[in-house]
Amino acid sequence: MxxxxxxxxxxxxxxxxxxxxxxxxxxxxxxxxxxxxxxxxxxxxxxxxxxxxxxxxxxxxxxxxxxxxxxxxxxxxxxxxxLVTLFSLAIITFASITTLFSIYFLARMLNQLSSQTPFDFFATIPIALYSTIAVATFGIYFKYGYHLSRLExxxxxxxxxxxxxxxxxxxxxxxxxxxxxxxxxxxxxxxxxxxxxxxxxxxxxxxxxxxxxxxxxxxxxxxxxxxxxxxxxxxxxxxxxxxxxxxxxxxxxxxxxxxxxxxxxxxxxxxxxxxxxxxxxxxxxxxxxxxxxxxxxxxxxxxxxxxxxxxxxxxxxxxxxxxxxxxxxxxxxxxxxxxxxxxxxxxxxxxxxxxxxTVRPGKRPEKKPRRRRGKSEVGQS
Known part of the structure; x- marks a missing residue:
């Protein structure tokens, strides 16, 4: 790492x-x-x-x-x-699976349209949902997480x-x-x-x-x-x-x-x-x-x-x-x-x-010993 x-x-x-x-x-x-x-x-x-x-x-x-x-x-x-690799692969796998789901539902809808089946509006919901999740996940990852993944x-x-x-x-x-x-x-x-x-x-x-x-x-x-x-x-x-x-x-x-x-x-x-x-x-x-x-x-x-x-x-x-x-x-x-x-x-x-x-010239100055206050000084204060 x-x-x-x-x-x-x-x-x-x-x-x-x-x-x-x-x-x-x-x-x-x-x-x-x-x-x-x-x-x-x-x-x-x-x-x-x-x-x-x-x-x-x-x-x-x-x-x-x-x-x-x-x-x-x-x-x-x-x-x-x-650990960074495991988290990165988990995010990439999740985004890839949602992408595959969106492709699957899109292919099924196109197959229905090619067979002259009446258009079903609700068939676009899972496509839009999975596509949004996939794009959002990949977008956030490449913007904020990819440079961390490259550490490993x-x-x-x-x-x-x-x-x-x-x-x-x-x-x-x-x-x-x-x-x-x-x-x-x-x-x-x-x-x-x-x-x-x-x-x-x-x-x-x-x-x-x-x-x-x-x-x-x-x-x-x-x-x-x-x-x-x-x-x-x-x-x-x-x-x-x-x-x-x-x-x-x-x-x-x-x-x-x-x-x-x-x-x-x-x-x-x-x-x-x-x-x-x-x-x-x-x-x-x-x-x-x-x-x-x-x-x-x-x-x-x-x-x-x-x-x-x-x-x-x-x-x-x-x-x-x-x-x-x-x-x-x-x-x-x-x-x-x-x-x-x-x-x-x-x-x-x-x-x-x-x-x-910058390296300073000479030696490090010695620390000045801390002066401890006596009891009389404490009492006066």
Whole structure:
């Protein structure tokens, strides 16, 4: 499911009016904007160049690995896809059935007229009724629901990230509504698996995050990618990151050979992701909780079915020829993505919002300790 990536890209393009509404929500719920500083960004980049684990391994899914490239599945909520597909297919099926009913009654009326049967006005009622329902359902769906369906279906089957050792570049494969295909430099990347300072939620239930600040991207906004499976702990994410780091900095020699996954949508590729990042909870859960989890297994099967249907209704992602040939002898190195590569209206929004992502110089100012009022001061007030 591409919901997180779609939301991230929409935040990059948000209008001033939407931004104003966001600030009102932040003020209402006491949320504060966290600014980024150069010192922290530099430290995160340095930590990403250091060894993070002694047991590098990737849990995949890995789609390609050789002396030049490493390609892994991306996506923050990839394991959760399925519900949107089920709801979308239910709406499409309902609208299709009403369309068939209207066609059936229309054909029956035309057959009666051809047999010189007297015209029956009431025969037009079911035709008008079912046609109205079908047109209204399809109209509302394509206006308000189709763009949500494309977060799981009628789009690329997976988000991908490709690492190229020869060019020292990283390529992100995403639909256009999630930021599109971009080329980023390897140098300057930061990772949630490189240190405790950059860890997220102790690695439980989230994939490995790779992040490029606006200082690195050159596109006036940051870029990010959630790589691989959701983690059960921070150690798994450190191992995953160390596998990627060693591949890019030292080569595939000495790294454990991962299982290469096919792009074909086999059923088990849809059902097993439902349990990604849950081993931590299963091991520590009480007996009552484990029984409850067994009772809701049918729900996992239903979501898994929706996941599989979403994979069947998508197509295999394909890289541009320039990226496919990158690193081969005599082939050009893909240029890094710049602001000029975006359409004019996208460039306008990115320029307008550039100040929101600007990395501030120096260090983050230290928080001033809050002065606690003494009893005498309280009494005087």
């Amino acid at each position: 591409n919901f997180a990536e779609w939301g991230f890209w929409q935040a990059m393009l948000e209008t001033d009016e939407d931004r104003k509404n966001d600030k009102e929500i932040e003020k209402k719920y006491g949320l504060k904007e966290i600014a980024a500083y150069e010192y922290e960004d530099d430290e995160s980049q340095k930590e990403a160049q250091q060894r993070a684990s002694e047991t590098p391994r990737t849990r995949g899914p890995v789609y390609a690995l050789d002396q030049t490239i490493l390609e892994i599945r991306c996506g923050m909520l990839e394991a959760k896809r399925g 279906m009628f789009t690329s089957r997976h988000l991908l990230i490709r690492f190229n050792r020869k060019t020292q570049q990283v390529y992100l494969h995403r639909p256009s509504y999630c930021g599109g295909i971009v080329t980023l430099p390897w140098k300057g990347v930061t990772s949630s698996g490189s240190s405790e300072n950059t860890a997220i939620a102790d690695g439980i239930g989230v994939p490995l995050l790779l992040y490029w600040s606006p200082r690195v991207t050159g596109t006036l906004h940051p870029e990010g990618a959630w790589v691989g499976k959701a983690g059960n702990n921070q150690a798994e994410l450190r191992d995953e990151w160390e596998f990627i780091r060693r591949f890019m900095d030292e080569g595939p020699q000495g790294l454990p050979r991962p299982r290469i996954t096919s792009h074909f949508p086999w059923p088990w590729q849809a059902f097993t992701p439902q349990f990604e990042g849950l081993t931590h909870y299963f091991r520590r859960a009480s007996r009552t909780t484990k029984v409850g989890l067994l009772l809701i297994c049918p729900a996992f099967l239903i979501i898994g079915l929706g996941h599989w249907l979403s994979l069947l209704l998508c197509w295999k992602p394909r890289w541009p020829k320039l990226i496919r040939q990158a690193g081969l002898p005599g082939k050009p190195i893909p240029p890094l993505t710049t602001l000029a590569d975006r359409p004019p209206h996208i460039q306008e929004r990115l320029r307008a919002n550039a100040h929101l992502w």
